[in-house]
Amino acid sequence: MNKIIFGEHIVKSFGEGDEQRNVLDGVSVEINEGEFVSVMGPSGSGKSTLMFALSGTDCVTSGKVLFEGEDLSAVSENELSDIRRNKIGFVFQQPTMLKNLNIIDNIILPSMRDNRKNVVKISEKARNLMKRVGIAELENRDITQVSGGQLQRAGICRAIMNNPKIIFGDEPTGALNSKSAEEIMDIFSDITAEGTAVMLVTHDAKVAARTERIMFMRDGKIVSELKLPKFDGKNIENRVEEVTVKMREIGI
């Protein structure tokens, strides 16, 4: 399996002098093509900071992040923004969409930046993705005229427009009811089956239980990992129980 990301002994500190604190304290992590992974841990344990470090959003204080073998701290600003734009997708709890654009325009906007001439092709791709995630009929709606789950589906379409190698999700189902959350997790599962890796940061055992590898963080370190078989639609209760037991074990 191809390695997409390799983070080696990542340290990220904030503050100076006596105030300096390692929010990531020597984290090593590997994410492979098509892997579905999640990160859990108490509030403030460094989950989002890890996501920002692995995605090149934020630089690391020491250690390395290799993206498909390329050291993110050694590439130029332009190369880094190319990687972030074309190889990485982001999905947040609240999709950040522009209010004056309808759903499809919000989805295609980031792809248009490099490719103004291909608007027909890009729109066609967006329509296919919207169909796939069940929001085909909403393309002309204003972003205020759709549900939270539908908006999140649009956010996922936007994140996968450029066929990224990996999608990072920060509590992507945090604002959704349980049915919508499950549907979003089904979409992530499908995406990983096609080879795109997905890494989710979550507090929700049910979300983590859908992934295949759960990293548990505490005080800036990965203190434990749980591997689960690929989810086949069955026995979610047992998976949630396994995650919950592990959470209790490490005091989350």
Ligand SMILES: Nc1ncnc2c1ncn2[C@@H]1O[C@H](COP(=O)(O)OP(=O)(O)OP(=O)(O)O)[C@@H](O)[C@H]1O
């Ligand atoms: N830019 C920053 N400057 C200073 N401290 C920061 C900065 N970003 C994060 N921190 C601190 O780093 C620690 C880890 O933050 P992080 O957001 O990674 O935690 P988290 O595990 O994602 O928490 P939560 O579950 O609450 O989202 C926190 O104590 C936070 O206050």
